[in-house]
Amino acid sequence: MRSISLYRDNGTWLCRVHPFTKLAYILAVILVPLLLGSLWAYAAAIVLDICILISGKSLRRARALIIFSFTIIVTIFLIRGLFDADNITPAFSLGPVVFYQEGLMKALRTGAVIINMLLSFSILVLTSKPEDIADELERHGFSPRLSYVIASVFSIIPQMMGTMDTITDAQRSRGMETEGKLSQRMKAFIPLITPVVTTSLINTRERAIALEVRGFGSKGKRSYLSPWKKHRGDRAMTIVLLLSIAAAAAWRLASWLS
């Protein structure tokens, strides 16, 4: 069964960048516009996200995430633009419906935050292998259990989905309709979900044993198959990103104090 990880190695530079550098990027690209407070900063961050995704040949795959977020953003625009408590200045009207500038500006800001977060996270999830993220976290002192959860969830979930298909087939074979009217589907819920839960519990118990006999609970120092091949710019990029956060924070502090 295939992993549900969104990662694909397309051979571009972005796939070779260390996951921690990408995490630093996410942190910077979210915090800096927040600290600066300007909509232009959000716009710049989004443009930067898009440029990185284009050069990493991953923009096309990020599109699905953005399209998904549009429904939420449109809803925010409607609610804020029409009903925000601070609405005073009419911006435009569609027939009898009046949209207000204040609400629209707030919606624009929220929309920009959502798109920026989605794009920056997509840089990480589309171009870093979950296993590598997990391994690197472990190497840097995080619990092996945490890194196991990160790495395994992508294959265990499809495995559970596969089990669900088999269970559906087994119950259909015994005459239970799983499609059609809502009442029929409701009736099918218990016969489908109970075996999923029990099978998952049995599998989890067996897998826990399998992990234990392969030394997962071992207290000694772990080793790794291959050292991470550092991207040339990893260190420099991380320093620049962290400095940019510090600079933005300093600017914000200064503007508060003055």
Place this chain on the structure above:
Amino acid sequence: MAFIEIENLRYRYPKTERLALQGISLSIEKGSFLGIIGPNGAGKSTLGSAIIGLVPQFYKGAYGGHVSVGGKDAATVPVSEIARSVGLVFQNPFNQLSGAKDRVYDEVCFGMQNFGIPSDEMRRRADETLELMGISAFRDRNPFDLSGGQMQRVAIASILVLRPEVIILDEPTSQLDPAGSEEVFRAVEKLTESGITIIMIEQKIDKIAEYSDRILLMDEGRAIAIGTPDEILSRPDLEEHGIIPPAPARISRALSFALPDGTFPATQEAAVTLMEGRVGFRKDEKKGEAQASAEELLRTEDLSFSYTEGNEVLHGISLAFDGRPTAIIGQNGAGKTTLAKLMKGLLKPVSGRILLRGRDIAGNTAASLAGDIGYVFQNPDDQIFKAKVADEVMFGPLNIGMSEKEARKKAMEALEMVHLASAADRNPYDLDLHERKMVALASVIAMETSVLILDEPTIAQDDRGKTMISGIIKELAARVTLVISILHDMDLVASSFRRVIAMAHGRVLADGSPEEVFSKEEVLSEAGLELPHTAALAKKLGAEDILLSDASFLAAAFRV
């Protein structure tokens, strides 16, 4: 002192009353191959778990006695520590994959990483072991994409790379086809030469006889006897302990060919050495032919199927099924389950059609076919959801429109058939896996369908369970139910089926009576199948006919 010392080991699982192990004492020397046999519930797997410390550390429960592994107390030294010297491989290959690695190579290295083995050494061991287990070609594949047999070899390799001094194999081949299990056995045999201690729990008595130095016979948590394969498998009380002796021991006993020490040979090789030139065979003139019974129930016409476009897994299958019990045999991946699912309406053919009593089933859902075609899945846990066995068995009959009263009556009859009537009010999850498998079988039998498809009914069953399934197949055939079964157990195929369909690469290679199909050597070789054990022995001793049962062997054989 032996490497493993077990003294008066007693153990009871939590929330149970019966002792799973009742005073086991045993010594296992380094480099030996110990086979453990016994019926389901004998305590074999529990003993294996106690050696690696899972009992009592993981399972908890009441524990008494002492288990020492290389001087370490298995009850108190952490399992992850004992795992440095003892490896464990169990039945289900799927659950042994870590789930954290997306390449076979990385999966095999997972345990070594946990033990901090340097990367150069890791690579060396991984390369060597992948080669030994014959899985080098899959090194970059996702382990979850492999077949069950391939996955199990990955699971074994993942343990072997840890270079344990002892490896416990708990029915590692129960889910593999004959060729796949033979590969695993050969690899394990190579390991014995390397000095590793092997403890193998197995239902395949013929295999265990071939490879073991000593065999431990267990029953009801007790060690009944330990000795050489010939000694143990010649015991007259073997069947009382739920074990059918292997074909060579049965035949040589029946023909009164004993070894000098009074025992009977447990392996084919020893039996042939003993009997060669001393046994002749009468030629059978009236060969068994697959005579069709009158009514045609099910027909497939030019059936093709692919899961993904361009990758056809079944190529134009045309078969007509009458009332004869029919076994579908072949390697993993031959297309057997796909064919069965198509006939049940769980999959829709890409081309061709399926006729049930002359009516095309194309417009029917699997659920609407439930009253006509029953399907018993491999894993009973994929269907069980009721809190009482009887309710679980009644679920299907009620779905196909039987009244409550009638459904209960049919459910009780089906439970009688699988010898579980006394468990009707129990929770299915309080039963063992082999019993839950019987519950799943009963839940489909109770629907009284005219066609019953069984997918690997013998997995997890011991000899008693297999004998019971054989009886059920005969009983259902007498009720004019067409039983179609996917099987890897060639002995059961030979004893219980009147028609055999051998498949490979999505095609039918042979179709006929068991005698006809098993006489086609090229078919067996292409489909990766072996002869049933009795027939194989007869052939090695020079019989021209395919003698599938002990009765036909003994009728044809005479002492020279």
